[in-house]
Amino acid sequence: MRLSVILRIMVIISTLMATWFFTHIYFNRTGKTISVRGYLGFSSRITKEKTSRNKCDNSKKCPKDFFAFKITSGAANVVGPSICFEDNILMSGVKNNIGRGLNIALVDGATGVLKKHEYFDMFSGDIDPLLTFLKEIPEKTLVLVASYDDPASKLNPEARKLLTALGSTYAESVSFRDSWVFLGAKDISGKSPFEEILKNKPQQNKYDGWPEALTVEGCIPHKVI
Structure with a gap:
């Protein structure tokens, strides 16, 4: 029983940590959505391409x-x-x-x-x-x-x-x-x-x-x- 309780607690902690992790990625502190493309660096590259046009x-x-x-x-x-x-x-x-x-x-x-x-x-x-x-x-x-x-x-x-x-x-x-x-x-x-x-x-x-x-x-x- 004790082992079972410990396992359940570990599962709950892991779930909470995973939820926090993904929430932190997709939402900033003001609650606005962060673009996945921006998170991966695409937006900065696109901006650079636009500004580098001669x-x-x-x-x-x-x-x-x-x-x-x-x-x-x-x-x-x-x-x-x-x-x-x-x-x-x-x-x-x-x-x-x-x-x-x-x-x-x-x-x-x-x-x-x-x-x-x-x-x-x-x-x-x-x-x-x-x-x-x-x-x-x-x-x-x-x-x-x-x-x-x-x-x-x-x-x-x-x-x-x-x-x-x-x-x-x-x-x-x-x-x-x-x-x-x-x-x-x-x-x-x-x-x-x-x-x-x-x-x-x-x-x-x-x-x-x-x-x-x-x-x-x-x-x-x-x-x-």
Whole structure:
């Protein structure tokens, strides 16, 4: 009998301890429920992931006094290009302000404020609007360019020269249906490091008649010029 009593007391104590343990886990002292995900550490990891997102979804965070940007060319003649600057989408299919040819956004190099954006049809359009646009770019202006479908059929030597003066390496050679992305600046010194081109080569094209889309991203200092 004594052994039986002792065993019963031990069972009661064990039950009470187990009840206290689980109550302590799921409820804090104020009576509020504690999330199991939070208890296991998931919530802190999710918060960290959210706070670690970089502007324009870039792979790296930009230092202080630098602007973040990402430029993506169009994919064939189906998916339009996108231009992001300081986490603001300046041009895209969603904003309905893009077109086939050259999509160009002008941004103040000191403040990062959008000045102007426009697209120019380089297949069947007139070259004069592009020439006027390029000639009127103010000093200390960043120039973000994304191709869509065909960026070059209407480009003449004057237009190519004006684009080269903005820091482009490939403006002289970009041709029919090439994928091209570029960030330059008015009166830049030297060539821009932010430029990519993929030539239209039938045997290498990802799409039927077009190369794959290109992306260039990075950080550019305020008052770069």
